[in-house]
Amino acid sequence: MILDTLSEYAVAQSRAGLKPEIKHAAKRVLIDWMASLLPGALVEPATTLRRAHSYELGLGHSSLPGAATTALPGTAAWINGSASHAIEFDDIFRDAAYHPGCPTISAALAVAEHLQSSGTRLLEAITIGYEISTRIGAAVQPAHYKHFHTTGTVGCFGAAAAAASLIAPDAAPVSAHALATSATFASGLQQAFRSDAMTKALHPGHAAWVGVTSAFGAANGLTGVLDILEGEVGFGAALGGNPTWSRATDGLGERFNIDAITLKNHGCCGHTFAAIDALLALRTRHGFKIDDIARIAIRTYRAAVEVAGIRNPRSAFEGKFSIPYVVAHAAKYGSVRLNAFDAERMSDPQIRSLMQDIELLEDAELTAGFPGQRAAHVQITLKNGEQLAFFAPYRLGDPEAPLSDAQVEDKFRELVGPVIGDQRCDKLLSDLWAIDTVTNVRELQLAAL
Numbered sequence: 001m002i003l004d005t006l007s008e009y010a011v012a013q014s015r016a017g018l019k020p021e022i023k024h025a026a027k028r029v030l031i032d033w034m035a036s037l038l039p040g041a042l043v044e045p046a047t048t049l050r051r052a053h054s055y056e057l058g059l060g061h062s063s064l065p066g067a068a069t070t071a072l073p074g075t076a077a078w079i080n081g082s083a084s085h086a087i088e089f090d091d092i093f094r095d096a097a098y099h100p101g102c103p104t105i106s107a108a109l110a111v112a113e114h115l116q117s118s119g120t121r122l123l124e125a126i127t128i129g130y131e132i133s134t135r136i137g138a139a140v141q142p143a144h145y146k147h148f149h150t151t152g153t154v155g156c157f158g159a160a161a162a163a164a165s166l167i168a169p170d171a172a173p174v175s176a177h178a179l180a181t182s183a184t185f186a187s188g189l190q191q192a193f194r195s196d197a198m199t200k201a202l203h204p205g206h207a208a209w210v211g212v213t214s215a216f217g218a219a220n221g222l223t224g225v226l227d228i229l230e231g232e233v234g235f236g237a238a239l240g241g242n243p244t245w246s247r248a249t250d251g252l253g254e255r256f257n258i259d260a261i262t263l264k265n266h267g268c269c270g271h272t273f274a275a276i277d278a279l280l281a282l283r284t285r286h287g288f289k290i291d292d293i294a295r296i297a298i299r300t301y302r303a304a305v306e307v308a309g310i311r312n313p314r315s316a317f318e319g320k321f322s323i324p325y326v327v328a329h330a331a332k333y334g335s336v337r338l339n340a341f342d343a344e345r346m347s348d349p350q351i352r353s354l355m356q357d358i359e360l361l362e363d364a365e366l367t368a369g370f371p372g373q374r375a376a377h378v379q380i381t382l383k384n385g386e387q388l389a390f391f392a393p394y395r396l397g398d399p400e401a402p403l404s405d406a407q408v409e410d411k412f413r414e415l416v417g418p419v420i421g422d423q424r425c426d427k428l429l430s431d432l433w434a435i436d437t438v439t440n441v442r443e444l445q446l447a448a449l
Contacts, residue, residue, distance in 0.1 A: 001226050001227050001229075002245060002248050002249065003179050003229060004172075004176060004226065005252070006136075006161070006252070007173070007175035007176035007179065009128075010172070011170060011172045012253060013165075014165050018127060022259060023436060025256065025258045027123065027435065027436075028261075029100075029130070029261055031429065033101040033102070033106075034412070034416070034428070034432060035089065036084045036101070036102075036415065037065055037066065037084040038066045039338070039418070040083040040084050040086035040087045041419075042419065043087070044086070045083075045201050046082060049078070049082060049083075050064070053075055058070060059072050060072035060075075061114055062075075062109070062110040062114050064079055064080060065080070065446045065447070066083070066419060067079075068448060068449065073110040073113075073114045073216075076110040077208035077211070078208060080110065081102050081206070081209070082201050083205075085099065085203070085205070086201045087267060087415075088264075089338075089411075090264065092261065093130075093134040093138075093260070093262070094371060096371065097137070097144075097150050097371045098134065098151055098154050099150075099151040100151075102151060103156070103158050103204040103205075104126060104129035104130055104155070104162050104208075104211075107129070107160075107163045107212050107215075108159075108162035109441070109446075110212060111163045111215070113442055116441070118440065118441070119438035120436045121166060121169075122435065122441055125162040125163070126162060129157075129159065129211075130257060131258065132158065132161040133154050133155065133161065134258075135247060135249065135252065137150050139245050140236060144239055145190070145371065146190070147239075149188035149190055149200065151207065152187055152204060152206060153187060153207070156182035156214075157179055159208045159211020160178040160182035160210070160214045161179060163178065164215040164219070167216065168218075168219050171219075174219050176218075177224045178214045178215040178217070180226050181217060181222060181223075181224035183234070184225070184228060186239070187206065188206070190307075193307055196318055229248070260399040261399075265395075267336060267337050268319070269320050270374070271374070272304070272308045272323050272326045273374065274375050274394070274395050275323050276330050276336055278377070279330050279380070280330055280335075281390050282378065285388075288382060288388075290328070290350050290351075291350070292382050292383055293381075294357065294383045295358070295359070295381050296327065296359070296380050296381075297359045297361070297378070298359065298360050299361045299362070301363065301366040301374070302367040303370055304376070308321045308323050310325070311324060312355075313325050319340070324355040324358040324360060327358060327378075329348075329351055333345075337414070373393065375392055375394065376391075377390075378391075413429070416429075428444075
């Protein structure tokens with residue numbers, strides 16, 4: 001059964017440790033996750049979740065960074081998983097249409113702090129969670145993404161695998177039963193993308209909670225259905241159309257997906273990125289201003305049009321899922337960072353005017369390449385009649401054009417500095433790069449942030 005293979009890999013990986021380059025990749029995703037978590041802790045739904053769970057705060061040793069308190073592992077995973085998805089700056093595994101960091105790292109950190117695990121063990125758990133969940137995610141795409149939010153569904157496997165590897169690193173049955181139990185609680189509907197509610201950000205938080213509780217349960221004898229992935233009425237049949245299950249184990253332990261993660265360069269939905277990158281490439285090359293543009297035509301893949309095609313965004317949430325808005329914003333300001341969704345910019349008359357002259361269309365060829373390719377054609381007609389065109393075959397931050405370590409650090413400082421101050425930000429960044437030297441992750445004192 002598939003879960004047997006995945007759980008045996010988890011044990012083997014725990015015993016073998018991580019090669020230096022994979023350990024480095026794990027540090028990168030941890031740093032990137034923390035960069036999204038800390039500002040996310042200051043906004044909804046994190047603030048509401050802390051009020052809802054106020055009676056649990058201060059219990060346990062699992063930190064809530066940004067809130068200067070702790071909780072028991074499941075609650076910490078739930079709140080941190082939701083907070084780290086809130087500002088839409090979290091990482092992506094492209095082939096699975098999946099944000100692995102929010103559920104996987106939230107669960108891993110909560111359990112590692114609870115158990116007083118080392119920094120090295122935390123990095124190993126994160127890697128195991130990424131490798132198992134990204135492969136399951138790739139196996140059920142693209143059919144799964146039609147109705148389901150992969151980060152909420154497949155995220156359960158990342159969280160369960162990471163948590164189980166910390167709780168019982170030498171016990172394959174614990175990993176297998178944790179994964180099996182988490183599968184039946186996998187949830188997260190695409191409809192949550194279509195409104196300004198808080199639900200979407202809760203999906204990875206729920207997945208992190210499911211993974212933590214499933215792993216602790218499995219370690220204490222709770223059993224799951226071990227053929228729940230490929231079974232006749234299992235996860236694949238219910239949520240994946242016609243899964244390619246060979247992808248769930250292909251290259252496991254040899255090729256590491258954690259080393260092929262997209263780290264976001266823009267503070268919005270990843271489906272918007274190729275169009276933004278193409279616009280910025282033309283802006284840099286030709287030096288035009290927003291007032292020089294007569295119209296813009298964008299052709300991209302269907303999921304981008306469906307998920308990020310909001311024509312008239314009325315809130316910051318909707319703005320992050322509006323290709324017309326973020327492209328028009330990039331045309332004026334040259335970037336799409338967190339301040340792009342301030343009320344003043346959302347109502348900017350120049351941006352709103354240009355949005356009316358942006359055409360957004362599906363390109364069948366690019367749709368056929370989804371989810372493995374995220375591309376866009378952008379054609380700009382200037383008011384002087386000149387026509388400019390650019391094809392972005394991938395996004396800045398994708399494996400073909402990864403962010404450098406320096407760019408990852410710049411992003412971290414930009415997002416974290418305003419939350420905890422520049423001095424503490426630099427100290428935290430240094431600690432995270434050196435986390436493999438920490439014998440007990442509680443030494444990081446993340447609950448003090």
